[in-house]
Amino acid sequence: MTASLVGSMSWLLAQATEIEDKLSLDSQILAEQFYFFTVVVMWLIHVGFMSYEAGAARRKNIMSTAIKNILTIAVVTPTFYYFGWYIYGCFEHGGPAQGHAGPMPEFPGFCGATAPWADAMGPNLQDHISAVFFLAFLLFSWTTASILSGALIERVRLSAYLILGSLLGSGVWIMDAAWGWSAGGWLTTRFGFHDSIASAVVHGVAGAFTLGVLLNLGPRIGKYDLAGKARTFRAHNTHLTLMGLMLIFTGFYGFYAACLVIQSTITPGWLNIYLSPTTLGAIAFVITFGFAGGFTGGWIASRGDPFWTLSGGLAGVISVSAGADVYHPSLAYLLSITGGMFAVYVGNWIERTLRIDDAVGAVAVHGFCGFYGVFLVGIFAGGYPTGVNNVPVSFGGQLIGILTFIPLGFLPGYAGSWILKKLNLLRVPPEVELEGLDMAEFQQDFFPEFERVPETVVLPSGEEVESAPILLEGLAQVRNGHRAGVAVSEERRAP
Amino acid sequence: MIDSFPFDKWSDDISAFWTFWSEDRTGTYIMTVLGIIVMLAAFVYWTWLENRKLQAQAALLRAAGGMPAPGGVPPGPGPSQPPLAGPSTDPGD
Numbered sequence A: 001m002t003a004s005l006v007g008s009m010s011w012l013l014a015q016a017t018e019i020e021d022k023l024s025l026d027s028q029i030l031a032e033q034f035y036f037f038t039v040v041v042m043w044l045i046h047v048g049f050m051s052y053e054a055g056a057a058r059r060k061n062i063m064s065t066a067i068k069n070i071l072t073i074a075v076v077t078p079t080f081y082y083f084g085w086y087i088y089g090c091f092e093h094g095g096p097a098q099g100h101a102g103p104m105p106e107f108p109g110f111c112g113a114t115a116p117w118a119d120a121m122g123p124n125l126q127d128h129i130s131a132v133f134f135l136a137f138l139l140f141s142w143t144t145a146s147i148l149s150g151a152l153i154e155r156v157r158l159s160a161y162l163i164l165g166s167l168l169g170s171g172v173w174i175m176d177a178a179w180g181w182s183a184g185g186w187l188t189t190r191f192g193f194h195d196s197i198a199s200a201v202v203h204g205v206a207g208a209f210t211l212g213v214l215l216n217l218g219p220r221i222g223k224y225d226l227a228g229k230a231r232t233f234r235a236h237n238t239h240l241t242l243m244g245l246m247l248i249f250t251g252f253y254g255f256y257a258a259c260l261v262i263q264s265t266i267t268p269g270w271l272n273i274y275l276s277p278t279t280l281g282a283i284a285f286v287i288t289f290g291f292a293g294g295f296t297g298g299w300i301a302s303r304g305d306p307f308w309t310l311s312g313g314l315a316g317v318i319s320v321s322a323g324a325d326v327y328h329p330s331l332a333y334l335l336s337i338t339g340g341m342f343a344v345y346v347g348n349w350i351e352r353t354l355r356i357d358d359a360v361g362a363v364a365v366h367g368f369c370g371f372y373g374v375f376l377v378g379i380f381a382g383g384y385p386t387g388v389n390n391v392p393v394s395f396g397g398q399l400i401g402i403l404t405f406i407p408l409g410f411l412p413g414y415a416g417s418w419i420l421k422k423l424n425l426l427r428v429p430p431e432v433e434l435e436g437l438d439m440a441e442f443q444q445d446f447f448p449e450f451e452r453v454p455e456t457v458v459l460p461s462g463e464e465v466e467s468a469p470i471l472l473e474g475l476a477q478v479r480n481g482h483r484a485g486v487a488v489s490e491e492r493r494a495p
Numbered sequence B: 001m002i003d004s005f006p007f008d009k010w011s012d013d014i015s016a017f018w019t020f021w022s023e024d025r026t027g028t029y030i031m032t033v034l035g036i037i038v039m040l041a042a043f044v045y046w047t048w049l050e051n052r053k054l055q056a057q058a059a060l061l062r063a064a065g066g067m068p069a070p071g072g073v074p075p076g077p078g079p080s081q082p083p084l085a086g087p088s089t090d091p092g093d
Helices: A002-056 A059-090 A130-151 A158-180 A186-191 A199-217 A238-258 A280-302 A306-321 A329-352 A362-380 A395-422 A430-435 A437-442 A468-479 A488-493 B007-018 B026-063
Strands: A456-458 A464-466
Touching (some): A002 A130, A059 A437, A130 A158, A130 A238, A130 A362, A158 A199, A186 A395, A329 A362, A362 A395, A430 A437
Antiparallel strands (some): A456 A464
């Protein structure tokens, strides 16, 4: 009898162990599939960026604009694999570490798993997670580099963008992610910094980097008149731009989802990037209401401008991403309206007052709204526990994050573009800029069946005129040693 | 000779060297270094090639006299159509 009971117990224990093993494997496979498909969805962000920017370009610059987005993948992928992922794994405490243990004992030595020759960074039958987790971060990196791309169109050299995009996508942003977007990052563990879906970590830092580059790159020829007032270049295909934005929005759902950690065998099944509990539904609520509010705010502030209405949607989502795991949907809606409105006002201020030619409003939409989002968390989610140590969110902690990330983004962008400028490798020659980059880069017009109509430009008065005389005057100014696109009178006034 | 060549061992050794996660990590390290070198070379080549294209086009536009027509001239051979269409970009071609 006793022997039979012991036998039954042993059998039951063996069954339980087997079930536990199968559940564990099942959970890992589920996580592997989850991240894999977020990567597939996130590709749409890049289809979107390409369409968005190509549509915003003039006809003469379509392919040179689109190819930037495609080659972003070609350069950020290897640079992130060889350097970026290691930065994320090993720079949590500011400087490099060697094989340190993370804050959770079940995740030891993450640093050691991120070098390109690590067991986790290739085919490994014992590890279903590391590769897809890396891939999700790689897609974040493409996105970060692409934020820079649009602002520079129609005058930056492709090679200069690829170098700067790699610096941003595989160096700068992933450093701030190590500091403030990981469970062991010093901003998280010391100050409770909370930016759950990367408002500042991705968007804010990319915007600051972009601002640094734009200061050295200068505006497009003819952008500003002699009084320093901004002219507007007509996008060659606004429909394509709007479709691109909608594709970016679709891809953002994948981005949001990939920012969570899935653990299907532990309640509640989902953790944010700081390993605090949340749900997929919570962030889906916020992203959707963020779009709704952002469109509304962009539409109101721009008085119905289609470009800014859709860009307002992006700005709205970015403004609430930092608190997406904790915000009430109504709060997300209200805050994103303000984000969408601010993007329009800040974008116009940058263009008209600072006279910085940001072709797609990236600094306003991503840069300003990214940091605005982190700022808002300090107000509306103050006291909320962040990370495995439950450090409460505070306004001061958020401010420290902002003050850390602005120079971290801006200075490399400014320094990198300054070096390229000194080497005469940042901007295309002015003659090429006027004729169009596609002729120089590809020796062809990419709408061969369509008659070429005169290029136009919208004056500050709102009048649309043929652009040739204005651009030729701008070229003459550049040949006489003035900065491209800057009014001579303004340049004389500058110290 | 051909019958005595140790194809199986040769194949195993090659595979162990070049594929990921074998006991001998030498191949992994070598490929990592090669990958980084090729990656950096690609950056240099991109920069060099584009610079040649842009300088060649700018020189042609200046040589054509006057100013280029913004937006490009009508398609077809002309001063703004460089003699380097296609992948070859040597301005001397």
